[in-house]
Amino acid sequence: MIDNFPRIKLGHFPTPIEYLANITEYLGGPEIFIKRDDCTGLATGGNKTRKLEFIMPDALNSKADLVVTVGAIQSNHARQTAASCAILGIKCLIVLEQRVADATEAYMNSGNVFLNQLFDAEMVLCPIGRDIQEYASEIMGIKISEGKKPYFIPVGGSNHLGELGYIECMREIEEHDKDSLFTHIVLATGSGGTQAGLVAGKKVYSSNAQIIGISIKDKRNDQEEKVLKLTNNSCDYIGIEHTSRDEVIAFDDYVGEGYAIPTEGMKHAVKLMASKEAILLDPVYTGKAFAGLVDLAQKGHFKKTDKILFIHTGGSAAFPAFEWAFK
Numbered sequence: 001m002i003d004n005f006p007r008i009k010l011g012h013f014p015t016p017i018e019y020l021a022n023i024t025e026y027l028g029g030p031e032i033f034i035k036r037d038d039c040t041g042l043a044t045g046g047n048k049t050r051k052l053e054f055i056m057p058d059a060l061n062s063k064a065d066l067v068v069t070v071g072a073i074q075s076n077h078a079r080q081t082a083a084s085c086a087i088l089g090i091k092c093l094i095v096l097e098q099r100v101a102d103a104t105e106a107y108m109n110s111g112n113v114f115l116n117q118l119f120d121a122e123m124v125l126c127p128i129g130r131d132i133q134e135y136a137s138e139i140m141g142i143k144i145s146e147g148k149k150p151y152f153i154p155v156g157g158s159n160h161l162g163e164l165g166y167i168e169c170m171r172e173i174e175e176h177d178k179d180s181l182f183t184h185i186v187l188a189t190g191s192g193g194t195q196a197g198l199v200a201g202k203k204v205y206s207s208n209a210q211i212i213g214i215s216i217k218d219k220r221n222d223q224e225e226k227v228l229k230l231t232n233n234s235c236d237y238i239g240i241e242h243t244s245r246d247e248v249i250a251f252d253d254y255v256g257e258g259y260a261i262p263t264e265g266m267k268h269a270v271k272l273m274a275s276k277e278a279i280l281l282d283p284v285y286t287g288k289a290f291a292g293l294v295d296l297a298q299k300g301h302f303k304k305t306d307k308i309l310f311i312h313t314g315g316s317a318a319f320p321a322f323e324w325a326f327k
Ligand SMILES: Cc1ncc(COP(=O)(O)O)c(C=O)c1O
Pocket: 046, 047, 075, 076, 077, 156, 158, 188, 189, 190, 191, 192, 193, 194, 195, 282, 285, 286, 313, 314, 315, 316
């Protein structure tokens, strides 16, 4: 079904699914597997590669000569958008939002911000207190008056096109898991498109796995409503029936004080994954999501016989901005 939609190859697919023997032993069950979407390729990899493979054809089709997107200062989406623009020869403008109070010099300049510079993206800081969407529209207005033809990608690449990437991811999971052994799929959920694509994909490919989002910012009900809306937009776009509300689960117990603010659980999860499996999570998304998985396993939320697939959505490029938190 997804094969009918325009797609540009930007990454390496399918990504591997690996068994985490050491973590499984550490937890004493359930069995933990990982889908390595940190290995998608495109400038250190991550979930946005899948989304951009379906979004960029639309940008090219619109004859845009400037791609504009928005995100947090250390946005992985911004970095991967800048990288795909570099490959496709289109200018990229990123409007960055200061969501973290008392940001360090490293947060403002290293990690993804540094990489954006290497990819020749123009970066504009949204003034504190301004609505980032409105500010981005104003900047686009200025660019249009200068003769540019901008194409806007929403935060996180979360729209009906980006979500095709995660419907496709669900196909990969089902092709790997022919006997439908995975009981749960756990992932970080932020702008919501990754989870929405998986939930829509679950319907398309008749998966039995329960999808559990771990919110990295918003309260449970807000996050679930956002993901449900995105999922149903995707269902409309690909022409299938809407999903039911109870298919969308987003726990909010692992956010801590707020978006991108390190938690003890995140630090423990990052160190656990590094020391036991030599896999790098990230401090903002997958670290908090894996902290959630570990806590749920230790609280007995899963049966010991369950098989859990954790989606590693990338993000380790942001580490230089967060080293201080681990010292
Ligand atoms: C590394 C990483 N994981 C997960 C997410 C969340 O994905 P989504 O925004 O589609 O919910 C993001 C979003 O930026 C991310 O950068």
